[in-house]
Amino acid sequence: MKCTFVDVAPESDFSIQNLPYGIYSTADAAEPHVGVAIGSHVLDMGALARLGLFGGIAGLDAERVFGQPQLNEFMSLGRPVWRAVRLALQSFLSDGENATRRQVGSVGAVAVPLSAARMHLPASIGDYTDFYASREHATNVGTMFRGKDNALMPNWTHLPVGYHGRASSIVVSGTALRRPSGQRRPDPARPPVFGPSARLDYELEAAFFVGPGNALGTPLSVEQAEERIFGMVLMNDWSARDIQAWEYVPLGPFLGKNFGTTISPWVVTMDALEPFRAPQPAQDPEPLPYLRTPPSAPAHGGYDISLSVDIKPSGRDEFFPLTRSNLKHMYWSLRQQLAHHAINGCNMRPGDLCGTGTISGPTDESFGSMLELSWSGQKDVPLGDSGVTRKFIEDNDVVRITGSCQGDGFRVGFGECIGQVLPALDLGL
């Protein structure tokens, strides 16, 4: 299928096969509203709704849903509505005889260039959970924090380990974050000290938004979970390793993480990712029945999504590669994560966000954090042939995550998840 409404370069993340949703504002329309990305443009979903493009879709009050400043209500409507909207958009964008298309005429009537759109968080995130679903990452970090013999805890191969994160400090790509200060204990023989984190890190993650929720006390099966995932974004789970290492026992990461988490603004739907399903790693031991794939669900729980992290070090104008990984390395699938989350009756709400945990793969270049690349700061990581090295992230460095699926002549991509680290505030402490 080819977009005939606007030009879409083959290397664009935002093909007609993609159609990711986001929340944007412009100089002329300062209130955040719903958009969909195509090529280098953002289409105004509210304007399309007012033109009647979604008029025939059962269960969708399109003008209200697409007139809102977040995607939560659209997310709540479920897959039949999501698919009908996607089909209507594809028809509008590709079909010269489309009735709405004839009304619209030129692109300027319903779209602005991406460069004119200021992006906002795509949803009001009620709860944010982060999983730990890459075996390679869990093994690497466990080795450094607890030694090789205790690297992978006994529960890890039996369940998708996860923990609650902080929703308030999730920011949209492009938001600069301050280096956090806190307690650290660099010398285990001496008392802890206070100051800016000296081991600031990124974590390469993806994250999914929950669609229709479940009532408190009512679990979701793997099959139900599969149907209730709306779409995905890229995520940088910034981590202050020194704060984390000192605080995290026994109740888990807290201030080492909650100073900021960056997500990309465009939510790529699971329908757009469907052609890129891939086998997930073999699971041994076999999971308990509530985590198994039923025959009625798609066989493959993984997705072949290339993921990259690049860094623009302070004082330089260009990016250098840090990580080259792929979501297919992830041991526990998204639907297993969601089914596990709800098996005790925990209620999920539309717009809840679940991170995958750092997506490291088997090779050194696929390690998804500086902690792993520098092996806890024991070695310098060269940035290309620039002569610059890093062990952790330094002040004013910019970290960029990108990701995409390559189709035959088109791409389904996520755009950028980017953020700069500003120097710590001087607290006089």
Added chain:
Amino acid sequence: MKCTFVDVAPESDFSIQNLPYGIYSTADAAEPHVGVAIGSHVLDMGALARLGLFGGIAGLDAERVFGQPQLNEFMSLGRPVWRAVRLALQSFLSDGENATRRQVGSVGAVAVPLSAARMHLPASIGDYTDFYASREHATNVGTMFRGKDNALMPNWTHLPVGYHGRASSIVVSGTALRRPSGQRRPDPARPPVFGPSARLDYELEAAFFVGPGNALGTPLSVEQAEERIFGMVLMNDWSARDIQAWEYVPLGPFLGKNFGTTISPWVVTMDALEPFRAPQPAQDPEPLPYLRTPPSAPAHGGYDISLSVDIKPSGRDEFFPLTRSNLKHMYWSLRQQLAHHAINGCNMRPGDLCGTGTISGPTDESFGSMLELSWSGQKDVPLGDSGVTRKFIEDNDVVRITGSCQGDGFRVGFGECIGQVLPALDLGL
């Protein structure tokens, strides 16, 4: 000061010195709205606002703020507004010459009996954090989970350990919860099994609501934290010990907790609790400067609040005592918890909830959970002289938390935090 508008018994939790806020609805007014409890009545804050009682208060659009279905906006306004509203209410309730009082006439015009009010969550809780601030509880649990030598982790006396909890599953007192199912590993020599939790527990906690928030990247001092706490509720942090013990390493509690957390509906303000300040336990080692009490803040960070837990076991009509504790046992104060939470720049929002962690004291009767009372199920806990015993909470048991401060002839109390455990769903797994 005596309430002359309605009768208030000396043993009532809701004296004129208290005036806790809550969200309620009635058969005649089905939309949740703001109320304040006095004696055995709920006053309609919206009605009082429309009568002009809060007309002279700078920075308060009383009709809008008290016309909302949650307290978040009122919480956001800060202590000067909170105090002015409190004074206006006290004047209205005690002063025969009050202008609004003359307009109102009888109590029925602006109030309903507590028994006619259905209570709702007092705020939309954006993020929920749980601390672990009782030394006795942390030592008891640590001993059982990790042995005596590793009971209190090295960080515990240096910082208020906390972790993120689940906001979606916080329910108001009176909401029944289902026993959760999940993975447990009762026999460490065999693989984990799936089924209903066999070690369901309560945790006696208090929790505070955050008032005005802070911007991402901008910490709060202890002094600022002191000013930004709106008020407190009682909390039962229900815990499935077998699920928790298997899952919690290394990222902390997750499904062992997030199936439900119960809070009491009436938010007792810090202004009402002010006369009941008490010294907190001596802190050795001295905390780092960002956690110390500045000379300008009130010297005592603790509060003398008697806390009780009682159980009505399945099939019985009466309650029996389980725990008798006091908030003054808590090692880390509320303001230390909040200052620590924000020291890395984590942004707090009005209506965020922070639990204290289980408030156990030094004596056996003050242990705030079945885990501690039965010492991990090793001994039966007798319920009074009923002949009934418990190691953990059984199906259809009702657990009730109460708490209050005793003044001279009056009481500042919290009402009830109550909940029943229903049998697990049969998931056929």
